[in-house]
Amino acid sequence: xxxxxxxxxxxxxxxxxxxxxxxxxxxxxxxxxxxxxxxxxxxxxxxxxxxxxxxxxxxxxxxxxxxxxxxxxxxxxxxxxxxxxxxxxxxx
Numbered sequence: 001x002x003x004x005x006x007x008x009x010x011x012x013x014x015x016x017x018x019x020x021x022x023x024x025x026x027x028x029x030x031x032x033x034x035x036x037x038x039x040x041x042x043x044x045x046x047x048x049x050x051x052x053x054x055x056x057x058x059x060x061x062x063x064x065x066x067x068x069x070x071x072x073x074x075x076x077x078x079x080x081x082x083x084x085x086x087x088x089x090x091x092x
Contacts (some may be wrong), residue, residue, distance in 0.1 A: 004039040007048070012056065026069065030078045034069065045069065047077040049084075057084060 012018050012035065026032045026047075035046040035058065047069075048058035059080040062073055 001037075001039050001042070001044065004053060005037050005044065008037050027075065029074055030081060032074060032077050032081070045073075047073065049077075049081045051084075051088075055079075059084065 005064055008022050012023050019053045019070050023035055024034055024036070026034050031049055032050060033056065035048070037046070043064040044057045045054055047060040048056050051057050060077040062070075076077055
């Protein structure tokens with residue numbers, strides 16, 4: 001699974017346009033994006049956000065067992081995003 005995650009992250013980094021099958025913005029969120037990884041019948045998701053136009057910060061990962069992304073995982077990712085930018089502003 002680790003190799004598959006690394007491969008998908010490499011696609012996101014290298015391709016000018018990444019297929020939604022691997023990377024998509026979640027609707028009705030505070031600009032949270034989802035990295036989608038499937039391997040051996042298992043689905044994993046990494047949630048994160050952009051810091052500028054070139055940096056993606058991944059702040060939450062989980063094994064997906066239902067069709068919808070659980071709301072509590074989205075809330076956690078959004079909270080971590082706010083904390084990240086708050087800390088960044090304090091350190092500038």
